[in-house]
Amino acid sequence: MPISSPPAGVVLAAGLGTRLRPLTEFRPKALCPVAGVPLLDHALRRIRPFVSGSAVNAHHLADQVRRHLDGTGVHISYEEEPLGSGGAIAQLAGWIGDRDVLIHNADAWLVDDLTTLISNWDGELPRLLVTPADGVGDFGGWNYVGVSLLPNRFVRDLPTGFSGLYDEVWAGEHERGRLEFVEAHGPVVDTGTPADYLTANLLANGGESVIGEGAVVEGSVVESVVWDGCRVGRHERLVRCIRGDGGVTVQA
Structure with missing residues:
Protein backbone atom coordinates (compact mmCIF):
# COMPACT_ATOMS: atom_id res chain seq x y z
CA MET A 1 0.00 0.00 0.00
CA PRO A 2 1.29 3.53 -0.75
CA ILE A 3 2.08 5.81 2.17
CA SER A 4 -0.93 7.77 3.41
CA SER A 5 0.74 11.19 3.76
CA PRO A 6 3.55 12.97 1.91
CA PRO A 7 7.03 12.76 3.40
CA ALA A 8 9.14 15.68 4.55
CA GLY A 9 11.75 16.74 2.01
CA VAL A 10 15.38 17.34 3.03
CA VAL A 11 18.14 18.56 0.73
CA LEU A 12 21.60 17.95 2.20
CA ALA A 13 23.63 21.06 1.37
CA ALA A 14 26.14 21.57 4.18
CA GLY A 15 29.20 20.03 2.53
CA LEU A 16 32.48 21.93 2.35
CA GLY A 17 32.96 21.19 -1.34
CA THR A 18 36.68 20.60 -0.87
CA ARG A 19 37.12 18.81 -4.21
CA LEU A 20 35.64 21.81 -6.05
CA ARG A 21 37.99 24.36 -4.52
CA PRO A 22 38.76 27.14 -5.28
CA LEU A 23 35.24 27.54 -6.76
CA THR A 24 33.72 26.75 -3.38
CA GLU A 25 35.84 29.31 -1.58
CA PHE A 26 33.46 31.91 -3.00
CA ARG A 27 30.11 30.12 -2.81
CA PRO A 28 28.83 26.87 -1.28
CA LYS A 29 28.76 23.85 -3.56
CA ALA A 30 24.97 23.73 -3.35
CA LEU A 31 24.79 27.15 -5.04
CA CYS A 32 27.14 26.27 -7.91
CA PRO A 33 25.00 26.44 -11.05
CA VAL A 34 24.25 23.73 -13.57
CA ALA A 35 22.94 25.25 -16.81
CA GLY A 36 22.44 28.51 -14.92
CA VAL A 37 20.41 27.03 -12.05
CA PRO A 38 21.98 26.35 -8.62
CA LEU A 39 22.30 22.69 -7.71
CA LEU A 40 20.19 23.40 -4.62
CA ASP A 41 17.30 24.66 -6.76
CA HIS A 42 17.49 21.63 -9.04
CA ALA A 43 17.12 19.37 -5.97
CA LEU A 44 14.32 21.40 -4.37
CA ARG A 45 12.33 21.45 -7.61
CA ARG A 46 12.76 17.70 -8.02
CA ILE A 47 11.41 16.80 -4.58
CA ARG A 48 8.72 19.51 -4.36
CA PRO A 49 5.87 17.56 -6.04
CA PHE A 50 6.18 14.73 -3.52
CA VAL A 51 6.74 16.38 -0.13
CA SER A 52 4.72 18.24 2.50
CA GLY A 53 7.52 20.74 3.14
CA SER A 54 11.21 21.18 2.38
CA ALA A 55 14.25 21.75 4.57
CA VAL A 56 17.92 22.40 3.78
CA ASN A 57 20.90 22.01 6.09
CA ALA A 58 23.64 24.62 5.81
CA HIS A 59 27.15 25.04 7.17
CA HIS A 60 29.80 26.27 4.73
CA LEU A 61 28.99 29.87 3.69
CA ALA A 62 25.57 29.38 5.29
CA ASP A 63 24.64 33.06 4.98
CA GLN A 64 24.63 32.69 1.21
CA VAL A 65 22.21 29.78 1.49
CA ARG A 66 20.01 31.82 3.83
CA ARG A 67 19.89 34.77 1.44
CA HIS A 68 19.22 32.51 -1.52
CA LEU A 69 16.26 30.86 0.21
CA ASP A 70 14.84 34.00 1.81
CA GLY A 71 11.10 34.18 1.20
CA THR A 72 10.81 30.66 -0.26
CA GLY A 73 9.35 29.01 2.84
CA VAL A 74 12.14 26.43 2.90
CA HIS A 75 13.24 25.59 6.45
CA ILE A 76 16.99 25.99 7.08
CA SER A 77 18.87 23.91 9.64
CA TYR A 78 22.15 25.59 10.55
CA GLU A 79 25.06 23.37 11.58
CA GLU A 80 27.88 24.89 13.64
CA GLU A 81 29.99 21.88 12.64
CA PRO A 82 29.30 19.46 9.79
CA LEU A 83 27.01 16.71 11.06
CA GLY A 84 27.04 14.24 8.17
CA SER A 85 23.90 12.87 6.57
CA GLY A 86 22.71 11.09 9.71
CA GLY A 87 23.43 13.96 12.06
CA ALA A 88 21.70 16.39 9.70
CA ILE A 89 18.50 14.35 9.77
CA ALA A 90 18.74 13.93 13.55
CA GLN A 91 19.00 17.70 14.02
CA LEU A 92 15.88 18.10 11.87
CA ALA A 93 13.89 15.49 13.82
CA GLY A 94 11.69 18.11 15.50
CA TRP A 95 10.81 19.70 12.17
CA ILE A 96 10.24 16.29 10.54
CA GLY A 97 7.89 15.15 13.29
CA ASP A 98 6.09 11.91 12.45
CA ARG A 99 6.71 12.14 8.70
CA ASP A 100 8.87 9.89 6.58
CA VAL A 101 11.68 11.68 4.70
CA LEU A 102 12.63 12.12 1.06
CA ILE A 103 16.36 12.96 1.08
CA HIS A 104 18.26 14.50 -1.84
CA ASN A 105 21.96 15.32 -1.86
CA ALA A 106 22.37 18.82 -3.27
CA ASP A 107 25.36 17.79 -5.36
CA ALA A 108 23.49 14.97 -7.12
CA TRP A 109 22.49 16.13 -10.60
CA LEU A 110 20.03 13.90 -12.40
CA VAL A 111 17.08 14.04 -14.80
CA ASP A 112 14.93 11.37 -13.11
CA ASP A 113 11.71 13.01 -11.89
CA LEU A 114 11.54 10.58 -8.91
CA THR A 115 8.07 9.28 -9.80
CA THR A 116 9.30 5.69 -9.90
CA LEU A 117 11.15 6.10 -6.61
CA ILE A 118 8.03 7.35 -4.85
CA SER A 119 5.44 5.11 -6.53
CA ASN A 120 3.93 2.40 -4.31
CA TRP A 121 6.36 2.95 -1.44
CA ASP A 122 4.67 1.75 1.74
CA GLY A 123 7.03 3.47 4.18
CA GLU A 124 8.27 0.20 5.69
CA LEU A 125 11.77 -0.14 4.22
CA PRO A 126 14.37 2.44 3.22
CA ARG A 127 14.38 2.91 -0.56
CA LEU A 128 17.42 4.16 -2.50
CA LEU A 129 17.76 5.52 -6.02
CA VAL A 130 20.64 3.68 -7.68
CA THR A 131 22.49 2.97 -10.91
CA PRO A 132 24.10 -0.34 -11.93
CA ALA A 133 27.67 -0.64 -10.71
CA ASP A 134 30.58 -1.53 -12.95
CA GLY A 135 31.81 -4.27 -10.65
CA VAL A 136 31.18 -4.15 -6.91
CA GLY A 137 29.13 -1.10 -5.98
CA ASP A 138 27.96 0.58 -2.81
CA PHE A 139 25.35 -2.16 -2.35
CA GLY A 140 26.34 -5.24 -4.29
CA GLY A 141 25.63 -4.44 -7.92
CA TRP A 142 24.21 -0.99 -7.25
CA ASN A 143 25.68 2.47 -6.70
CA TYR A 144 23.73 5.00 -4.64
CA VAL A 145 23.08 8.26 -6.50
CA GLY A 146 22.14 10.55 -3.60
CA VAL A 147 18.35 10.30 -3.33
CA SER A 148 16.50 8.11 -0.84
CA LEU A 149 13.35 7.53 1.18
CA LEU A 150 13.74 7.04 4.93
CA PRO A 151 10.95 5.65 7.15
CA ASN A 152 10.23 7.79 10.19
CA ARG A 153 11.19 5.11 12.70
CA PHE A 154 14.83 5.50 11.66
CA VAL A 155 14.70 9.26 12.17
CA ARG A 156 13.80 8.77 15.81
CA ASP A 157 16.75 6.43 16.37
CA LEU A 158 19.50 8.53 14.78
CA PRO A 159 22.10 9.80 17.28
CA THR A 160 22.82 13.48 17.66
CA GLY A 161 26.22 14.68 16.55
CA PHE A 162 28.15 13.54 13.50
CA SER A 163 26.95 10.36 11.82
CA GLY A 164 26.23 8.95 8.39
CA LEU A 165 23.10 7.27 7.10
CA TYR A 166 25.19 4.49 5.58
CA ASP A 167 26.60 3.43 8.96
CA GLU A 168 23.49 4.15 11.00
CA VAL A 169 20.83 2.70 8.69
CA TRP A 170 21.70 1.41 5.24
CA ALA A 171 24.58 -0.99 5.95
CA GLY A 172 22.66 -2.93 8.60
CA GLU A 173 19.44 -2.97 6.64
CA HIS A 174 21.31 -4.17 3.56
CA GLU A 175 22.82 -7.06 5.51
CA ARG A 176 19.31 -8.02 6.62
CA GLY A 177 17.97 -7.78 3.07
CA ARG A 178 15.75 -4.88 4.05
CA LEU A 179 16.74 -2.19 1.55
CA GLU A 180 14.75 -1.42 -1.59
CA PHE A 181 16.51 -0.25 -4.75
CA VAL A 182 15.03 1.68 -7.65
CA GLU A 183 17.11 2.24 -10.77
CA ALA A 184 17.38 5.87 -11.90
CA HIS A 185 16.19 6.88 -15.35
CA GLY A 186 18.59 8.95 -17.43
CA PRO A 187 22.04 10.33 -16.60
CA VAL A 188 23.22 10.86 -13.03
CA VAL A 189 26.27 12.91 -12.05
CA ASP A 190 27.87 13.41 -8.64
CA THR A 191 29.14 16.96 -9.17
CA GLY A 192 31.85 16.76 -6.50
CA THR A 193 34.83 17.22 -8.84
CA PRO A 194 35.47 19.87 -11.52
CA ALA A 195 35.35 17.21 -14.25
CA ASP A 196 32.01 15.85 -13.06
CA TYR A 197 30.61 19.33 -12.46
CA LEU A 198 31.51 20.24 -16.05
CA THR A 199 29.95 17.00 -17.30
CA ALA A 200 26.65 17.85 -15.61
CA ASN A 201 26.62 21.30 -17.19
CA LEU A 202 27.32 19.96 -20.67
CA LEU A 203 24.67 17.27 -20.32
CA ALA A 204 22.13 19.84 -19.14
CA ASN A 205 22.95 22.17 -22.02
CA GLY A 206 23.01 19.70 -24.90
CA GLY A 207 26.80 19.52 -25.03
CA GLU A 208 27.24 23.27 -25.45
Missing part, protein backbone atom coordinates in the same frame (compact mmCIF):
# COMPACT_ATOMS: atom_id res chain seq x y z
CA SER A 209 29.20 25.63 -23.22
CA VAL A 210 27.15 27.34 -20.51
CA ILE A 211 27.45 31.14 -20.39
CA GLY A 212 25.85 32.65 -17.30
CA GLU A 213 23.59 35.66 -17.17
CA GLY A 214 25.51 38.90 -17.48
CA ALA A 215 28.76 37.12 -18.36
CA VAL A 216 31.00 38.85 -20.89
CA VAL A 217 32.87 36.61 -23.33
CA GLU A 218 35.31 38.48 -25.56
CA GLY A 219 37.61 35.52 -26.13
CA SER A 220 36.50 31.96 -26.88
CA VAL A 221 35.09 29.11 -24.81
CA VAL A 222 34.97 25.44 -25.75
CA GLU A 223 32.99 22.97 -23.62
CA SER A 224 33.29 25.29 -20.65
CA VAL A 225 31.18 26.99 -18.00
CA VAL A 226 31.24 30.73 -17.31
CA TRP A 227 29.33 31.78 -14.20
CA ASP A 228 26.94 34.72 -14.02
CA GLY A 229 28.68 38.07 -14.24
CA CYS A 230 32.10 36.64 -15.03
CA ARG A 231 34.36 37.76 -17.86
CA VAL A 232 36.52 36.00 -20.44
CA GLY A 233 39.04 38.43 -21.91
CA ARG A 234 39.62 38.86 -25.62
CA HIS A 235 42.94 37.01 -25.55
CA GLU A 236 41.64 34.10 -23.49
CA ARG A 237 40.60 30.69 -24.76
CA LEU A 238 38.91 28.41 -22.25
CA VAL A 239 38.81 24.72 -23.12
CA ARG A 240 36.96 22.45 -20.68
CA CYS A 241 37.25 25.02 -17.90
CA ILE A 242 35.03 26.62 -15.28
CA ARG A 243 35.33 30.37 -14.83
CA GLY A 244 33.93 31.23 -11.43
CA ASP A 245 33.54 34.08 -8.97
CA GLY A 246 36.57 36.30 -8.45
CA GLY A 247 37.93 35.38 -11.89
CA VAL A 248 38.90 31.91 -10.68
CA THR A 249 39.48 29.41 -13.48
CA VAL A 250 39.46 25.68 -12.86
CA GLN A 251 40.60 23.22 -15.51
CA ALA A 252 38.33 20.21 -15.70
Whole structure:
Protein backbone atom coordinates (compact mmCIF):
# COMPACT_ATOMS: atom_id res chain seq x y z
CA MET A 1 0.00 0.00 0.00
CA PRO A 2 1.29 3.53 -0.75
CA ILE A 3 2.08 5.81 2.17
CA SER A 4 -0.93 7.77 3.41
CA SER A 5 0.74 11.19 3.76
CA PRO A 6 3.55 12.97 1.91
CA PRO A 7 7.03 12.76 3.40
CA ALA A 8 9.14 15.68 4.55
CA GLY A 9 11.75 16.74 2.01
CA VAL A 10 15.38 17.34 3.03
CA VAL A 11 18.14 18.56 0.73
CA LEU A 12 21.60 17.95 2.20
CA ALA A 13 23.63 21.06 1.37
CA ALA A 14 26.14 21.57 4.18
CA GLY A 15 29.20 20.03 2.53
CA LEU A 16 32.48 21.93 2.35
CA GLY A 17 32.96 21.19 -1.34
CA THR A 18 36.68 20.60 -0.87
CA ARG A 19 37.12 18.81 -4.21
CA LEU A 20 35.64 21.81 -6.05
CA ARG A 21 37.99 24.36 -4.52
CA PRO A 22 38.76 27.14 -5.28
CA LEU A 23 35.24 27.54 -6.76
CA THR A 24 33.72 26.75 -3.38
CA GLU A 25 35.84 29.31 -1.58
CA PHE A 26 33.46 31.91 -3.00
CA ARG A 27 30.11 30.12 -2.81
CA PRO A 28 28.83 26.87 -1.28
CA LYS A 29 28.76 23.85 -3.56
CA ALA A 30 24.97 23.73 -3.35
CA LEU A 31 24.79 27.15 -5.04
CA CYS A 32 27.14 26.27 -7.91
CA PRO A 33 25.00 26.44 -11.05
CA VAL A 34 24.25 23.73 -13.57
CA ALA A 35 22.94 25.25 -16.81
CA GLY A 36 22.44 28.51 -14.92
CA VAL A 37 20.41 27.03 -12.05
CA PRO A 38 21.98 26.35 -8.62
CA LEU A 39 22.30 22.69 -7.71
CA LEU A 40 20.19 23.40 -4.62
CA ASP A 41 17.30 24.66 -6.76
CA HIS A 42 17.49 21.63 -9.04
CA ALA A 43 17.12 19.37 -5.97
CA LEU A 44 14.32 21.40 -4.37
CA ARG A 45 12.33 21.45 -7.61
CA ARG A 46 12.76 17.70 -8.02
CA ILE A 47 11.41 16.80 -4.58
CA ARG A 48 8.72 19.51 -4.36
CA PRO A 49 5.87 17.56 -6.04
CA PHE A 50 6.18 14.73 -3.52
CA VAL A 51 6.74 16.38 -0.13
CA SER A 52 4.72 18.24 2.50
CA GLY A 53 7.52 20.74 3.14
CA SER A 54 11.21 21.18 2.38
CA ALA A 55 14.25 21.75 4.57
CA VAL A 56 17.92 22.40 3.78
CA ASN A 57 20.90 22.01 6.09
CA ALA A 58 23.64 24.62 5.81
CA HIS A 59 27.15 25.04 7.17
CA HIS A 60 29.80 26.27 4.73
CA LEU A 61 28.99 29.87 3.69
CA ALA A 62 25.57 29.38 5.29
CA ASP A 63 24.64 33.06 4.98
CA GLN A 64 24.63 32.69 1.21
CA VAL A 65 22.21 29.78 1.49
CA ARG A 66 20.01 31.82 3.83
CA ARG A 67 19.89 34.77 1.44
CA HIS A 68 19.22 32.51 -1.52
CA LEU A 69 16.26 30.86 0.21
CA ASP A 70 14.84 34.00 1.81
CA GLY A 71 11.10 34.18 1.20
CA THR A 72 10.81 30.66 -0.26
CA GLY A 73 9.35 29.01 2.84
CA VAL A 74 12.14 26.43 2.90
CA HIS A 75 13.24 25.59 6.45
CA ILE A 76 16.99 25.99 7.08
CA SER A 77 18.87 23.91 9.64
CA TYR A 78 22.15 25.59 10.55
CA GLU A 79 25.06 23.37 11.58
CA GLU A 80 27.88 24.89 13.64
CA GLU A 81 29.99 21.88 12.64
CA PRO A 82 29.30 19.46 9.79
CA LEU A 83 27.01 16.71 11.06
CA GLY A 84 27.04 14.24 8.17
CA SER A 85 23.90 12.87 6.57
CA GLY A 86 22.71 11.09 9.71
CA GLY A 87 23.43 13.96 12.06
CA ALA A 88 21.70 16.39 9.70
CA ILE A 89 18.50 14.35 9.77
CA ALA A 90 18.74 13.93 13.55
CA GLN A 91 19.00 17.70 14.02
CA LEU A 92 15.88 18.10 11.87
CA ALA A 93 13.89 15.49 13.82
CA GLY A 94 11.69 18.11 15.50
CA TRP A 95 10.81 19.70 12.17
CA ILE A 96 10.24 16.29 10.54
CA GLY A 97 7.89 15.15 13.29
CA ASP A 98 6.09 11.91 12.45
CA ARG A 99 6.71 12.14 8.70
CA ASP A 100 8.87 9.89 6.58
CA VAL A 101 11.68 11.68 4.70
CA LEU A 102 12.63 12.12 1.06
CA ILE A 103 16.36 12.96 1.08
CA HIS A 104 18.26 14.50 -1.84
CA ASN A 105 21.96 15.32 -1.86
CA ALA A 106 22.37 18.82 -3.27
CA ASP A 107 25.36 17.79 -5.36
CA ALA A 108 23.49 14.97 -7.12
CA TRP A 109 22.49 16.13 -10.60
CA LEU A 110 20.03 13.90 -12.40
CA VAL A 111 17.08 14.04 -14.80
CA ASP A 112 14.93 11.37 -13.11
CA ASP A 113 11.71 13.01 -11.89
CA LEU A 114 11.54 10.58 -8.91
CA THR A 115 8.07 9.28 -9.80
CA THR A 116 9.30 5.69 -9.90
CA LEU A 117 11.15 6.10 -6.61
CA ILE A 118 8.03 7.35 -4.85
CA SER A 119 5.44 5.11 -6.53
CA ASN A 120 3.93 2.40 -4.31
CA TRP A 121 6.36 2.95 -1.44
CA ASP A 122 4.67 1.75 1.74
CA GLY A 123 7.03 3.47 4.18
CA GLU A 124 8.27 0.20 5.69
CA LEU A 125 11.77 -0.14 4.22
CA PRO A 126 14.37 2.44 3.22
CA ARG A 127 14.38 2.91 -0.56
CA LEU A 128 17.42 4.16 -2.50
CA LEU A 129 17.76 5.52 -6.02
CA VAL A 130 20.64 3.68 -7.68
CA THR A 131 22.49 2.97 -10.91
CA PRO A 132 24.10 -0.34 -11.93
CA ALA A 133 27.67 -0.64 -10.71
CA ASP A 134 30.58 -1.53 -12.95
CA GLY A 135 31.81 -4.27 -10.65
CA VAL A 136 31.18 -4.15 -6.91
CA GLY A 137 29.13 -1.10 -5.98
CA ASP A 138 27.96 0.58 -2.81
CA PHE A 139 25.35 -2.16 -2.35
CA GLY A 140 26.34 -5.24 -4.29
CA GLY A 141 25.63 -4.44 -7.92
CA TRP A 142 24.21 -0.99 -7.25
CA ASN A 143 25.68 2.47 -6.70
CA TYR A 144 23.73 5.00 -4.64
CA VAL A 145 23.08 8.26 -6.50
CA GLY A 146 22.14 10.55 -3.60
CA VAL A 147 18.35 10.30 -3.33
CA SER A 148 16.50 8.11 -0.84
CA LEU A 149 13.35 7.53 1.18
CA LEU A 150 13.74 7.04 4.93
CA PRO A 151 10.95 5.65 7.15
CA ASN A 152 10.23 7.79 10.19
CA ARG A 153 11.19 5.11 12.70
CA PHE A 154 14.83 5.50 11.66
CA VAL A 155 14.70 9.26 12.17
CA ARG A 156 13.80 8.77 15.81
CA ASP A 157 16.75 6.43 16.37
CA LEU A 158 19.50 8.53 14.78
CA PRO A 159 22.10 9.80 17.28
CA THR A 160 22.82 13.48 17.66
CA GLY A 161 26.22 14.68 16.55
CA PHE A 162 28.15 13.54 13.50
CA SER A 163 26.95 10.36 11.82
CA GLY A 164 26.23 8.95 8.39
CA LEU A 165 23.10 7.27 7.10
CA TYR A 166 25.19 4.49 5.58
CA ASP A 167 26.60 3.43 8.96
CA GLU A 168 23.49 4.15 11.00
CA VAL A 169 20.83 2.70 8.69
CA TRP A 170 21.70 1.41 5.24
CA ALA A 171 24.58 -0.99 5.95
CA GLY A 172 22.66 -2.93 8.60
CA GLU A 173 19.44 -2.97 6.64
CA HIS A 174 21.31 -4.17 3.56
CA GLU A 175 22.82 -7.06 5.51
CA ARG A 176 19.31 -8.02 6.62
CA GLY A 177 17.97 -7.78 3.07
CA ARG A 178 15.75 -4.88 4.05
CA LEU A 179 16.74 -2.19 1.55
CA GLU A 180 14.75 -1.42 -1.59
CA PHE A 181 16.51 -0.25 -4.75
CA VAL A 182 15.03 1.68 -7.65
CA GLU A 183 17.11 2.24 -10.77
CA ALA A 184 17.38 5.87 -11.90
CA HIS A 185 16.19 6.88 -15.35
CA GLY A 186 18.59 8.95 -17.43
CA PRO A 187 22.04 10.33 -16.60
CA VAL A 188 23.22 10.86 -13.03
CA VAL A 189 26.27 12.91 -12.05
CA ASP A 190 27.87 13.41 -8.64
CA THR A 191 29.14 16.96 -9.17
CA GLY A 192 31.85 16.76 -6.50
CA THR A 193 34.83 17.22 -8.84
CA PRO A 194 35.47 19.87 -11.52
CA ALA A 195 35.35 17.21 -14.25
CA ASP A 196 32.01 15.85 -13.06
CA TYR A 197 30.61 19.33 -12.46
CA LEU A 198 31.51 20.24 -16.05
CA THR A 199 29.95 17.00 -17.30
CA ALA A 200 26.65 17.85 -15.61
CA ASN A 201 26.62 21.30 -17.19
CA LEU A 202 27.32 19.96 -20.67
CA LEU A 203 24.67 17.27 -20.32
CA ALA A 204 22.13 19.84 -19.14
CA ASN A 205 22.95 22.17 -22.02
CA GLY A 206 23.01 19.70 -24.90
CA GLY A 207 26.80 19.52 -25.03
CA GLU A 208 27.24 23.27 -25.45
CA SER A 209 29.20 25.63 -23.22
CA VAL A 210 27.15 27.34 -20.51
CA ILE A 211 27.45 31.14 -20.39
CA GLY A 212 25.85 32.65 -17.30
CA GLU A 213 23.59 35.66 -17.17
CA GLY A 214 25.51 38.90 -17.48
CA ALA A 215 28.76 37.12 -18.36
CA VAL A 216 31.00 38.85 -20.89
CA VAL A 217 32.87 36.61 -23.33
CA GLU A 218 35.31 38.48 -25.56
CA GLY A 219 37.61 35.52 -26.13
CA SER A 220 36.50 31.96 -26.88
CA VAL A 221 35.09 29.11 -24.81
CA VAL A 222 34.97 25.44 -25.75
CA GLU A 223 32.99 22.97 -23.62
CA SER A 224 33.29 25.29 -20.65
CA VAL A 225 31.18 26.99 -18.00
CA VAL A 226 31.24 30.73 -17.31
CA TRP A 227 29.33 31.78 -14.20
CA ASP A 228 26.94 34.72 -14.02
CA GLY A 229 28.68 38.07 -14.24
CA CYS A 230 32.10 36.64 -15.03
CA ARG A 231 34.36 37.76 -17.86
CA VAL A 232 36.52 36.00 -20.44
CA GLY A 233 39.04 38.43 -21.91
CA ARG A 234 39.62 38.86 -25.62
CA HIS A 235 42.94 37.01 -25.55
CA GLU A 236 41.64 34.10 -23.49
CA ARG A 237 40.60 30.69 -24.76
CA LEU A 238 38.91 28.41 -22.25
CA VAL A 239 38.81 24.72 -23.12
CA ARG A 240 36.96 22.45 -20.68
CA CYS A 241 37.25 25.02 -17.90
CA ILE A 242 35.03 26.62 -15.28
CA ARG A 243 35.33 30.37 -14.83
CA GLY A 244 33.93 31.23 -11.43
CA ASP A 245 33.54 34.08 -8.97
CA GLY A 246 36.57 36.30 -8.45
CA GLY A 247 37.93 35.38 -11.89
CA VAL A 248 38.90 31.91 -10.68
CA THR A 249 39.48 29.41 -13.48
CA VAL A 250 39.46 25.68 -12.86
CA GLN A 251 40.60 23.22 -15.51
CA ALA A 252 38.33 20.21 -15.70
